[in-house]
Amino acid sequence: MAPTLVWLRQDLRLQDHPALASALRRGGAVVPVYVLDDAGEGRWACGAAARSWLHRSLAALEAALRERGSRLILARGDTATELMRIVRATGAQAVYWSRRYEPAARRQDAAVAAALKAAGVETAEFAGTLLFDPDELRNKQGTPFQVFTPFWRHAQTLPVPTPEKVPAGPWPVPSRWPASLALAELHLSPRPAWDRGFYGPWEPGEAGGAARLKRFARGAMEDYAEGRDLPAEDGTSRMSPHLHYGEVSPRQVWAAVAAQGRESGVFPPSRGAGVFLNEIGWREFAHHLLVHFPHTPEAPLREAFARFPWAADPGGKKLAAWRAGRTGYPIVDAGMRQLWATGWMHNRVRMIAASFLVKHLRLPWTEGATWFWDTLVDADLAANTLNWQWSAGCGADAAPYFRIFAPVTQGRRFDPEGAYVRCWVPELARLPAAHVHAPWEAPAEELARAGVALGGNYPRPIVDHATARAEALAAFHKLRENGAG
Structure with a gap:
């Protein structure tokens, strides 16, 4: 039986893997292949933080395959071209893969299937994600x-x-392995290693x-x-x-x-x-x-929201402050700094930070979605799109337009002792819990004792909550009057 290629993407495991299990049942050698194809992914190619995780995940997969007497073949470039090259090198007569659902991935699946079938190669897609x-x-x-x-x-x-059990191995391998890049040649791991703080709680793979x-x-x-x-x-x-x-x-x-x-x-x-x-x-x-609704990564599901009156941000100063965790609202700043340092943010704080961007600053949700895409190790196009449109009120099952998270209230409710804020905003570490979520309310002598200089080592709020809330509600009311529903 001629070899079967198993084209791997977002299914970097060996158990409960229908494509891999089917390839092994088919008989003959099984050749696992990963192709890094940034052009094929389009605008939403893997972001910087996610690439760091991908590097470690591929390393773990390669090690697991070698334990089973197999290997991981790595390639870079146009997926159809690279798969055809490996088909020719191995004499493979079938290529199996797990289905993906992002718009660019679905187009890629169709193009790969067409190219392989034209060459007489059997193809099969499997559920699995x-x-x-x-x-x-x-x-x-x-x-x-x-x-x-x-x-x-x-x-x-x-x-x-x-879950589908996959045989432990050893698995049948080709008489000669095709050429493969070394993992380092994919250039996924950053240099310098700004991701060294990412993996304390995690072991990728x-x-x-x-x-x-x-x-x-x-x-x-x-x-x-x-x-x-x-x-x-x-x-x-x-x-x-x-x-x-x-x-x-x-x-x-x-x-x-x-x-x-x-x-x-x-x-x-x-x-x-x-x-x-x-x-x-x-x-x-x-x-x-x-x-x-494949257009939603770039455009609101509710079309009327394309007319939402976003606020001006001369020089992008407010957006930059949000990204850097310098908004003057401690719970927001803690989340944004956690994101930058670890590639992850607590889900409750993601909602608070997202609401702050789109409703306090009234900056486009697409700016937030793009930033999260590049900085989250778990950046997922479907989840990123749904969650940001939920926060902005422009998507499916969206948060009501009048739901505007109050950062101070949220901080006091979900971080009552201020431990999270103190961890990620160390300038405020010595403030008592009563004031750590609203340092501008603290007496001057208390700020001095805590070493906090508002407007100095910690910013004053870049917007006033009550004013920003009123302006956001007015913008939403205007949109509803114009037919947003």
Whole structure:
């Protein structure tokens, strides 16, 4: 039997991998291939922080393959061209891969399939990155869902496939391996290494993802409903980068929760587990929307919002202050600095920071989406698009236009002792909890004792909350009067 290429992308694992399992069942040598094709990804090619994770994930995958007597072939350039080169070098007669759902990836899939079929090569696409196929989910009217609750209620009536076991190996290999780049030649890891602060809580790769899922399922899931909102606590799963790169599949996540349910006799086994599965559902919903509304990474789903009166920002000073964590609102600044230092931001603080950009500063949501795309290790086009449009009020199931997060109130509620702010905004570390979220309200002598110089080592607020809120509401009212609904 002639070899089969397994074209890898966002499925960088060896277990629960339908494309890989099918290639092994087909018989003959299996050749795992990863092609870095920035041009094929279009505008949304992998951002800088995500490339750092990708480097480590590919290194982990390569090591895991070698343990099974196999190898990872690396290439760079046009995907169809590189796959055809490897087909010719190996005599492969089939190429299998896992389906992706981003607009550029779907176009790439079609182009690759056409080129391979024209050359007489068998092709097959497999599910593997989602629980449910977005093309197959429709509401009662036969149209795509645009509200999460009915979407997820319907999805949960469908069977979730169990994870597919892949043989441990050794796997059949070609008589001669094709030429491959070294991982360093993909130039994914930054020089100088500004990412050295990224990986304290994480181990990129399948083994790291499986270990984190196991720890979370057994240790933190029960308290997730409350713990996920506290940025100073380790109460979230931090599974997002593992899921984005396919180091862990959503079916494996579902199975881990189900296993806990079997132990307790209830599914989901706790309120926290139910809330966590809703987050998995939100990820599914994001991909559903991206498939059916592929224009949304650049344009609002609700077309009338294209006319929203964004504020002027001469010289981009307010945007720069937001990016740098110098807005004068400590909870916002803490989140933006955590993002810059670690490639990740706590989800509650993501919402606060996003709301601040689009509703306090009234700067376009696309600016925030672009910044997050380049700075998050878990940057995912579907999730990034849905979440930013939710914050801006211009997308599916969006936050009501009048919901404007008050940064001080949010900080005091979810970081009551100020531990998160003190960690990421050390200028304020000596302020008492009563004033750490609003240092401008502190008496002058208290600021002096804490070493805080407003307008000096820590900025004054770049906008007044009450004024910014009123202006945002006025802008939204005007838009509604003009037909935004």
